[in-house]
Amino acid sequence: GENVExxxxxxxxxxxxxAVIKCTYSDSASNYFPWYKQELGKRPQLIIDIRSNVGxxxxxxxxxxLNKTAKHFSLHITETQPEDSAVYFxxxxxxxxxxxxxxxxxxxxxxAVQP
Amino acid sequence: IAGITQAPTSQILAAGRRMTLRCTQDxxxxxxxxxxxxxxxxxxxxxxxNTAGTTGKGEVPDGYSVSRxxxxxxxxxxxxxVPSQTSVYFCASKMENTNYGYTFGSGTRLTxx
Numbered sequence: 001g002e003n004v005e006x007x008x009x010x011x012x013x014x015x016x017x018x019a020v021i022k023c024t025y026s027d028s029a030s031n032y033f034p035w036y037k038q039e040l041g042k043r044p045q046l047i048i049d050i051r052s053n054v055g056x057x058x059x060x061x062x063x064x065x066l067n068k069t070a071k072h073f074s075l076h077i078t079e080t081q082p083e084d085s086a087v088y089f090x091x092x093x094x095x096x097x098x099x100x101x102x103x104x105x106x107x108x109x110x111x112a113v114q115p
Numbered sequence: 116i117a118g119i120t121q122a123p124t125s126q127i128l129a130a131g132r133r134m135t136l137r138c139t140q141d142x143x144x145x146x147x148x149x150x151x152x153x154x155x156x157x158x159x160x161x162x163x164x165n166t167a168g169t170t171g172k173g174e175v176p177d178g179y180s181v182s183r184x185x186x187x188x189x190x191x192x193x194x195x196x197v198p199s200q201t202s203v204y205f206c207a208s209k210m211e212n213t214n215y216g217y218t219f220g221s222g223t224r225l226t227x228x
């Protein structure tokens with residue numbers, strides 16, 4: 001089945017710097033790659049996503065890039081702010097047979113933005 | 116109800132006891148999912164349901180069962196709880212045949228002692 005690996009597990013940056021989180025996936029059939037932000041004690045919230053027919057997508061300070069050949073995708077946060085501190089999860093959507101699209105998650109990255 | 120609701124919010128459970136975690140959504144989403152979240156392991160899929168009347172196994176289904184009698188409800192049952200099932204459980208839903216638009220519940224923190 002699909003396997004998603006995420007690195008690094010923790011990331012500390014200074015306010016204003018950029019942060020990059022990387023994920024790889026194993027199943028070339030996956031075609032949807034969302035990123036979730038989870039604040040302490042709260043539910044995961046979708047922050048950006050990308051489909052396999054697109055190489056890059058941006059939304060203000062957040063961008064995601066996808067390399068289908070290498071089967072990896074990355075989250076880029078520019079001009080980081082303390083409120084960006086959270087756990088970030090990547091995920092890949094697996095399609096096979098008659099099953100609906102199930103998200104398989106990476107293990108998460110704890111991002112700490114130091115003021 | 117607005118969105119997706121989980122109950123209880125938290126629970127301490129004696130090992131060997133039976134427990135049902137409730138999940139209800141009012142968005143008429145076809146697909147529903149149960150994930151468990153453990154430190155360092157991310158979110159792992161337990162069971163899913165494409166539509167009412169159907170269920171399937173995820174990555175870590177052992178020790179858990181689900182049912183989907185109607186569109187709105189997707190309960191998760193632990194028949195005989197064990198300490199390794201201590202976790203935070205999230206229910207999620209989305210419209211079937213779309214990749215996007217997962218909505219998560221607020222989670223249930225379960226401690227098995």
